[in-house]
Amino acid sequence: MSSLASRMRQWATEQWAALREARSSIVATAYGVSLLVHLAILGMLTVAGILMGREVARSIEASIVDTALPDLERLDATELLETDLEATLDPILSKTAPRFSPRIVEDIAEPDPELQLDPLSVAPSMLLPSATTLSTRVQLRGDGAEHVDGVEGAVDRLALEILRQLDKGRVLVVWMFDASGSLHAERERLAEHIGKVYENVLARPEGSLAHEGGLLTMVVAFGSGRKAMIDEPTDDTAAIISAIQAVPLDETGEETTFQTVLDVARRWGSFKKEKQPFRTMAILVTDEVGDDEEKLEPAIAAATKADMPVFVLGNSALFGRSEGYTDYTDPKTGQFYRRLPVRQGPESVALEQIRLPFWYQGPQHTELDAGFGPHALSRLAATTGGIYFVTRMGSSRPTFDPSGMREYRPDWVSAGQYRAAASRSPLRSAVLAAAQITQQNLPGQPSLVFPTAGTPQFKEAMERNQTIAARVMYTVEEALGPIQSASSYRDRETSRRWQAHYDLMRARLLAVKIRCYEYDWACAQMKVNPRPFTNEKSNAWRLEPDTEIHYSPSAQRAGEEARELLERVMTEHRGTPWAVLAQRELRDPFGFKWVETYVPPPPPPSDNAGAARKKNQPNANTPPAPVPKL
Structure with missing residues (x-):
């Protein structure tokens, strides 16, 4: 009996050993198969990735770019600043309105006759x-x-x-x-x-x-x-x-x-x-x-x-301008002509800068290299x-x-490549749109000196200059719309040139916008409550820059944003035209305050002056010499 039990145990041990060996073989085989299957899958994915990359590359090379500028959502700026004066004047485009370079001629013309x-x-x-x-x-x-x-x-x-x-x-x-x-x-x-x-x-x-x-x-x-x-x-x-x-x-x-x-x-x-x-x-x-x-x-x-x-x-x-000026001496007559127009720009396909006057006396920087x-x-x-x-x-x-x-x-x-690149970038499209809006004959800054408050001359001057400020304000609002709408794309732009364009443009438009509203607010205050002079010698009122912005808290926040942007341009783009323009805009605060002043009356005309003017006038029968064409 014990012998039988012993043989049974030996048989069971042998069977268990055989089972374990078979199980190990099966497990090894399963791992091997799994490994081969995964390697095969990885190989197929690699090949598919390479083929897909080539196909994408081919599709990119063959794709047709839509050169139309995207429609940019207009920003409702009334939340920032509001005024009781409606600006309903329509922009008037001038001859200096920006345009892309003339259409590219695809087919080269037949050779001209020999020289x-x-x-x-x-x-x-x-x-x-x-x-x-x-x-x-x-x-x-x-x-x-x-x-x-x-x-x-x-x-x-x-x-x-x-x-x-x-x-x-x-x-x-x-x-x-x-x-x-x-x-x-x-x-x-x-x-x-x-x-x-x-x-x-x-x-x-x-x-x-x-x-x-x-x-x-x-x-x-x-x-x-x-x-x-x-x-x-x-x-x-x-x-x-x-x-x-x-x-x-x-x-x-x-x-x-x-x-x-x-x-x-x-x-x-x-x-x-x-x-x-x-x-x-x-x-x-x-x-x-x-x-x-x-x-x-x-x-x-x-x-x-x-x-x-x-x-x-x-x-x-010229930086952001098409037409410059040069002095010229006619080699035939020796006559000197000052500031004759010559086309010396711009440095880019299209005008990439806004065209707005600076306030107060000082350089306008209309001609920068x-x-x-x-x-x-x-x-x-x-x-x-x-x-x-x-x-x-x-x-x-x-x-x-x-x-x-x-x-x-x-x-x-080329002009076509330039337009295509701009159409793919909301930020660049916004910069070009804002630049185009401002290329018109704006009336310049309104007057900062007014006669005695409460007089008919004062009211007439006030209405005339408030209209000028409203005209500038209308253009600024139009240009600021696409710029504000593209703000989320600012940090995605990699070009230093276009970064400087955008930051300076946004800062200047905000600054001029605040100045226009502050100007209108100061004029309205003086019309409602005319102020008397405290100095008996004073005969006029003058608006001077003030660090305090009076119009509204939102205008104050906008002024702070404009200052930060201008300082950023001056710091990040030092030694460039953008920094010069930012420094000029930042030179004077954005607010206004009334200061009484004395304006000497114009001297009376004299007979000698009239005789001198008459002597210098050309003979009515002598046609003026034509201005040379350069």
Whole structure:
């Protein structure tokens, strides 16, 4: 019996061991299968992710961007500030209303007739001045902008670019000169200096391409038309200088800048002489944007096809403005003209700044240097691999350190790309909308000095100036709507330029809004309760800035927000046009207070003054001399 029990226990032990071994095998197999299944799933997910990424990339590349600006919800600002004076005047758009650059021409027009080749009487050989020292500063081609010391400094830099081109092969340099009268004196200076540059280039060791006819030059003048100043490209330095000096004066006031680049690219972009190919580089000398901006994209396409970099010697653009002014002396008559209009901006495709007057006496900052060239010319240079040389800065307006302005570079893209990018950004759309609303002939700031309170003259002056304040207020309310609606997108914007635009615009609009309401409130108080003078010599009332905002608690909170934003712009964008404008707005408090004052009466007219005015009046039969067109 015990033997049987012993055998049964042994059998049970063996069976249990076999069962455990089988179970271990099954578990191992299950883990293995599970592992294989999971690895397979991960592999499929990886492959699917890669394929999906490629598909997304393809869909992004092929997607059509809706360039329409999104509808922005208007902000009801009555909760912030309210007034009993209705502002019902409609905005009146002026000629300076902003617009995008002209429509891009998709198809390049047929080539124009060949440039006129007028025989040139070559002046006798000239003794060239001693060579200048070339700048050795490194410049990234295609970066778009470089500040230099006048046209002479730009030409010295161009010598370095010519040498770089010569290292790659034979070079044809095509100089394109704006023939308008405003550049007459500059062309004379440039003709004298260019000989030094060519002497520098020819000073290379004997045997270089420059000594073997490998450096040729052509000179082209342009205004309403175009004219080649030399029969054919030449290496005669004296002939080049004479050609520059012989550029005829164009009095039409029209600059076909981009058509000229287009013609040069087609005519000399693939130049060969004696079957030897030349690399062409174009140099454009001008002080205005040009009147044929619709030819910008075709000019870029032609220059790019010819592998022809375009270098530009031009002005600094005006910050957020299209039209600037320049003094001019007529080279024929010697007559001096002050502040003739010239188109020198803006630095971007569209106007990106509001246009509102500053209150109180002081600079209006209507002409600030943008630190970059006008958009169309800057894009032409950057896209073709050239450089825009800022050779002229405003002599009587604030300028800015180029190194500090580099991160605020405008978007040098086509008008279509610019609009598409703006349409995808509610913040940028709001900035452009607000800028457009303010581009109109506003009446300026209302008067701050009034006659004795309670008199008919006082009431008349009060009503007239309250209407002016209401007119400004209406425009500010319109512009502030889209800006306030886009506030949630401020911190999502990564561009320093657009951040500065938005913060400054919002701060200035709030500040002007508060000033308009405070002005109206102060006028209403004086109309209801006319105040007597406490000083017997006083004869007028003057509104002065006051730190206290009287209109309402919400206006006080808005004033605090405006101050914080202005201080933020001054701190975060120091050394830029935005900081200058913020500092000017913050110079005076937003409130008003009445101060009695004395205004001397105007002097009585004298007979001598009348005789002098009559003497200086031109003869009625003599027509006034026409103002030159630059």
